[in-house]
Amino acid sequence: MLNPKLDTLDEYTFFRLNDLLGDIKPKTNREPILLSIGEPQNQPPALLAETIAANADSWNRYPPPNGDEPFRLAVTDWLTRRYRLPDELVDSDKNVIPVPGTREPLFMLGVLAVGEEKSGQTPAVLIPNPHYHVYRGAAMVGRTEPVYLPARAETNFLPDLDAITPEILARAAILYICSPSNPQGTVAPLDYLKRAITLAREHDFLLAIDECYAEIYRGAEPPGALQACAELGGGLDNVVVLHSLSKRSSAAGMRSGFIAGDERLIARYTQLVTFGGSPQPLPILRAATALWRDEDHVVANRAHYARNFTAAQEILGPVMNYHNPEAGFFLWLDVGDGVAVAERLWREAAIKTLPGAFMAKEEADGTNPGARYLRVALVYEETRTREGLTRMVELL
Template identity: 45%
Template sequence: MVFPERFSDLPAATWPRLRALLDVPTQASETINMTIGEPRHAFPAFVGDILAANLSGFGKYPENYGTADLLGAIGGFLKRRYDLDVPNDCILALNGTREGLYNAAMALCREEKHGQPVILTPNPFYQVYAVAALSVGAEPVYVPATEDSGHLPDYHALPTDVLDRTAIAYACSPANPQGAVADADYWRALITLAEKHDFIIFADECYSEIYRDTPPPGALQIARAMGAHPERVVIFHSLSKRSNLPGLRSGFCAGGPQSMARLRSLRAFAGPPLPEPLQAVAAAAWADEDHVIANRALYQQKYEIADEVFGNIKGYRSPQAGFFLWLPVEDGEEAAVRLWQETGVRVLPGAYLSKDANGLNPGKHYIRVAMVAPEQEMQRGLTLIRSCLYG
């Protein structure tokens, strides 16, 4: 059997690779898993009651694009958070943002743009960006997001011929894994670049509600204020981090009317809608801010703990937002194995979130640490990391 050659460049799957790396014994009596960004704070107390009250909805096919209640609740969130007025037909409910980030490329990537189209992705990156690019036959271009660039990709540094071929640019803010935030100036500059070279920005804003003091600006918010082309930006949001509901698989995307019409058309054939009882839960979660404020306060305490533990470590960068630490080490794989064997703490080598480009892997000298565990467990894990790797 012959498979498409373009998939030979797929990034290695992160979690099987990590399991193989750490398939060695540990001398520790306790395991502390700090690898995956799976929130472990309590989800909203109202979830069970709303789900129970809507169980009959499992007996019918769900609304394909989102119920009116859910789309209205998402629109309310966008108005409160970004002062955006987004009509329901410019919002699409998703089974988590991974579905949307992938299918948006399917629906919106040009088949040709001065030859083979390009899709830009930060490096390190969420792997669905690269898989989406390869799936649509585009050339993925991995742009380093390193300390020198503020841990955000400098798309302006790319050659003009690459930018002219660019159909889509993925941008993640707050950034996974580094916790960097794209400020208003960054978004304005990127949107201006996209206007000049006529490409679409896919703004992955899944960590937008977990931050220190200042809410990160939104890409669609900035684009509207600039008067950019209405189809220039598509944003993606999720309840996984905002509401500690990763198992709900609920998110949304929003953008211009033509983009969303194409995405809705694809959904009619290729995307499974969220069951209506889950849509009812999602609507309540998007409409409520109290649980989000409480959740954010817990992460703010964790930032303080991390700063106390690592504040005097050379190269330590305190995250602006999100719930990951991007810690500098000599070699990420060696550090992860040593931590596991000596302390029982499991972390993710940064290279597993990055791709070799021009002979360099921007994640090689880092480990990613998820600060999702309860506070005492997280503090214990961070202290073990400090003593094991930094003395």
Template identity: 40%
Template sequence: MTPYLKSLHPYPFEKLAQLKRGIVPPDNKEHIALSIGEPAHATPHLIQEALLTHLHGLSKYPTTKGIPELRAAIADWLSRRFDVPSELIDPETQVLPVNGTREALFSFAQCVVDPACAAPAPVVIMPNPFYQIYEGAALLAGAEPYYLNTLEDSGYLPDFDAVPEAIWQRCQLIYICSPGNPTGSVMERASHEKLLGLAEKYDFVIASDECYSELYDDENNPPQGLLETAYAMGNNAFKRCVVFHSLSKRSNAPGLRSGFVAGDADILQQYFQYRTYHGSAMSLPTQHASIKAWQDEAHVIENRQLYREKFAAVIDILADVCTISKPPAGFYIWLKVPIADTEFTQRLFAQENVTVLPGSFLSREFNGINPGENHVRIALVAPLDECIDAARRIKSFINTLKK
């Protein structure tokens, strides 16, 4: 067995299950789970119908690159959404379908990182808190994770100036996540520009996780994408840039396991070769369903409105017992709590049968700081009435802490 397996941390939900073990919540209150970022809105009929219509495609092996129609639909969506001329996104060389971005975010590091290229080890930079796949991918690729704390003072955004030059010199890959999980913070163009300049200077790859990019508050101000910034800077080949998108959050289709990567053609050519051996081709029915999803925006606009309603209702209930604000994007509330986040989670479950996720389970202590401590992540994925019920229970629980 690879020795790198020993360096992996337990997954946050394993730790959560252990934290709740032995606690018996009140049986007169239905359990409300706000811990997992699993969309619960209905999957659009157009996706379901396309999936059923093309079930005959299960009799054929899919190709790693996917059918041309899917790659064209993705390229067209990227061009429309991020104001990049369509001729700059070649569906043949700059787009690859993936089975959900989780597997792609992991496997990408295995392809990109050269563990023998730096001493004492190559570095993979990631935000802190973070999606734990980034860390696991770095460790199993033989790299050293470097945690870039995202704190309230900086708007929960990464401060690239805080990274020592020695780290940039060893960096082969950086993960960024905008809108952020768990904070919902959005990187502006200036941050992208700075990072692109650093990537050119130190020759590393940027993996931009943009899975929450379509869940935003201001309909007239969608989050900036990395390819959008690269194009604005004249980087028309998107050198060192690879973006990751998914239908899970955008289209309420987490079980479809459908997403894509796009960007630098030279990197994607090598990643395509890796994926050919990796054996992760998307089934034909899923590809056809994905085409319909990427071609339709009406269901996405409706989806955003549903989340706005939940944010408004929950914040209205909690505003007079805690400091809470609406994030610019995503579907999480990153809530500061008055006691240890693990104790808050345990006691909330024990008293109110509501499950949230301790922020410290999503982060690592780095430079003497664990930026997730004394926070909990609340995923507003349940139906509106459940979110309102949960908010009232959380309010009642917080009031008990003040007595």
């Protein structure tokens, strides 16, 4: 009765974490601190609830599948400003659609962009390793095969694009890149993005750039794939970027984001929502419009995370080979054996972290590129973050 391909859903990262730690009772009475999940712990700005309340008279209406013009214009203005794009690059009617967070569209791209065959062979979905688990979802649709691209320290935690074989490129249907990346916080440079776009166009696959951490950074603004499109020419062909209010505005529960890119894909996505997706309710769309037009709360949010990373530098810097990631809100710590250390941290210090191995697949040589690492989410306010990191250091 069930699709056997979906048996791989059992490999979900947090099921594995629960298998590892679920039966262990911490030895300490200290309050548990959960640094395992990447969920913002601060509140979104009041603007969100106020705008939803002010638009309560539209809950009775079916929302349009592609949102409405004020939303699409707010997003287009934001993209154009944030990435210094030429005015005409993003057409708000053709290149933008709201989505209920980015998880759903990341999966749905598998429905839209993967056919039964590519170059007469099984289509491949190319996924950085380690990765956010949802990219694997696209490879569960139809006759597809996930291909894991090593993203290790030697290549600045980005897949080496020039190491992808011609055979894989010929049957590539989608290439996912996360920048800034979860888990490592690496920012893909503009030249890297341009190379990825060029490959996508040469081999006619979809390049899906997950930019949902784009606004959580410490130094310079991370560049984006649309900026790379602007520099390359050729419009937005073969490219889609995914953005979310979950991290930018700490509004993960709102389920609101957008995708922007190739108009063929956006048109088809609109049809897909009409047949089987969730359009954004109008009061939520109004609030999203207000949030994309407001930068003050984003600046404050960035400062909140920056305080945590300053704390991490102070606390971890003296005891381990530590450097702050460029962006995102995770630490990706080389601890030698992530599973063993996560278990010890929970048992001895009531600190929950995520072993890097649970975010990665074993590669052909039998090694898991996440095995040495621990992912630590710095999502609480500074005092609690300091407490968590200090307890970690006592044990490490």
